[in-house]
Amino acid sequence: MRRAITATLFFVLLLALWEGLVRAGVWSKVLVPSPLKVLTYFQTSLADGTLLAASWVTLKRLLLGYLAGVVLGVPLGMACARWKSCQDTVGVLALGLQTLPSVCWAPLALLWFGQNEWAIFFITFMGSLWSISLAVEAGVRNVPPIYTRAARTMGSGGLHTWVFVMLPASLPFVVSGMKQGWAFAWRSLMSAEIYVTILTGLGLGHLLHYGRELHAMEQVIAIMLLIIGIGLAVDRTLFLPWERFMHKRWGLTG
Amino acid sequence: MTLLEPARRVEGQTPAEQRPKLSIQSVSKRFRTARNQEVHALDRVSLDVNEGEFVCLVGPSGCGKSTLLNLIAGLDRPDAGAILADSNPVEGPGPDRMVMFQESALFPWLDVMDNVLFGLKCKRNLPKSARRDVAMHFLRLVGLEKFVHSSVHELSGGMKQRVALARALAPNPRVLLMDEPFAALDAMTREQLYGDLQAIWTARRKTIVFVTHNVREAVCLGDRVVLFSPHPGRIREQYRVDLPRPRDINDVALAEQATAITRALRAHAEAKEVA
Secondary structure, eight states: OHHHHHHHHHHHHHHHHHHHHHHTTOSOTTTSOOHHHHHHHHHHHHHTTHHHHHHHHHHHHHHHHHHHHHHHHHHHHHHHHHOHHHIIIIIHHHHHHHTSOGGGGHHHHHHHHOSSHHHHHHHHHHHHHHHHHHHHHHHHHTSOHHHHHHHHHTTOOHHHHIIIIIHHHTHHHHHHHHHHHHHHHHHHHHHHHHHOOOSSOOOHHHHHHHHHHTTOHHHHHHHHHHHHHHHHHHIIIIIHHHHHHHHHHHOOOO | OEEOOHHHHHHHHOOSSSOOSEEEEEEEEEEEOTTOOEEEEEEEEEEEEOTTOEEEEEOSTTSSHHHHHHHHHTSSOOSEEEEEETTEEOOSOOTTEEEEOSSOOOOTTSBHHHHHHHHHHTOTTSOHHHHHHHHHHHHHHTTOGGGTTOBGGGSOHHHHHHHHHHHHHTTOOSEEEEESTTTTSOHHHHHHHHHHHHHHHHHHOOEEEEEESOHHHHHHHOSEEEEEETTTTEEEEEEEOOOOSSOOTTOHHHHHHHHHHHHHHHHHHHHHHHO
16 A cells, blocks of 8 residues: 555656646747646547557557467477477577567568568567577476476376476466567567558557657657556556466466 | 395395396496596496385495486486386386485476376376375375465475375385485474385385485385495495384484494495505
């Protein structure tokens, strides 16, 4: 309770400071709108459906790109942990591409796929795939060998050991890898939407971009806040249950 | 306590009518350390273990006793020699030979019940409905029926090893292999577990091979104590322990026998140094 009050007080003060500075005329009102103006933008664009439509378009792209990253990244990471030859080839490639900011794929994606959903999908997918794969690989590698030895003496082997021992044993790493992959996908998608003007749907990144072009700073700030909000909400719904489970079972704090 | 003569050992343990439960025949094993030094872990070791016998393998670290246990478990293969379980050569790990490790090796993502169920699920001939009853039976046997739904990290070291014991016993293995299972526990918990293990063994007469570096522990638990010496790992001496059960580790007669064996162990080490 005490912590909740402290947090609320902090954000109220922050807002008050923002409003105060705007009223004092420290910056041009075109560059820094007042919080009230941002709130008004939220109200009107929620009412006319712009925000919901854009959020929906963005979330759909995000989920598609991210899911593809998970579906391919998890087995890829496991294969790299299992076979030395895979680690020496695909593993090295993953390590290299992981360092490449995914927006760097944008020029290529545009020329390959054109200004459409595929280009966006590709950039998001490339953004999340490698970090997920690397995290899973590290996770499987960190499974204490005693678990597999114990499982083998109980008559488990082959695929059974992978599904019922390796995968759950590496769960803490896999979840943190998925979380990291999610963060990368989210960043990649925003870069892609700001960078790639496409005609098949207006996402949050596009709204941000047009806000700049129209000098509508209240729109820019509102969209930024919304992006933060969505990020937090997803963290809560997608990852918190897993983290709770691990906290309960493993006794991990995280 | 009787020192078993090599000749008597060979005759006495392989009568035609009673085949040994485990037969280790002239097994050798070498491996390389991280620094690329070759370790001769076992040098032509032969040993027979009878049905229902509790055999303790004792020796200083590096004498190959844990290596031998891993070979019996099928987790490693010998370089030479053969290992027979029920007259069948050991080709790999199998649920007829369960292992209990020094660390409990319980799976942290499963609760206590599911940990015990893991081995039972690997047994195909057991109907689903019976598994839970069997698991519950063994958890009750080790006194943990109230912790069925606890997470592994909530248990103390001693409780973890009890769960590991229940997990190892539940699939009804023909042989139980124990690799210093109590070494990481405090003295009080350990003494309690000596009592529990003896009670379970007396009731079920499971064949047990128990590895330890603690001579007193070996005398307290075993029917037979097999003394190993290192570099290369060889069997030096075997002792039959005839003390009545249940045995108390603090018992005077037990301590005397342990001292005699420890003396023999030291004599071997010194003889080696002189040579």
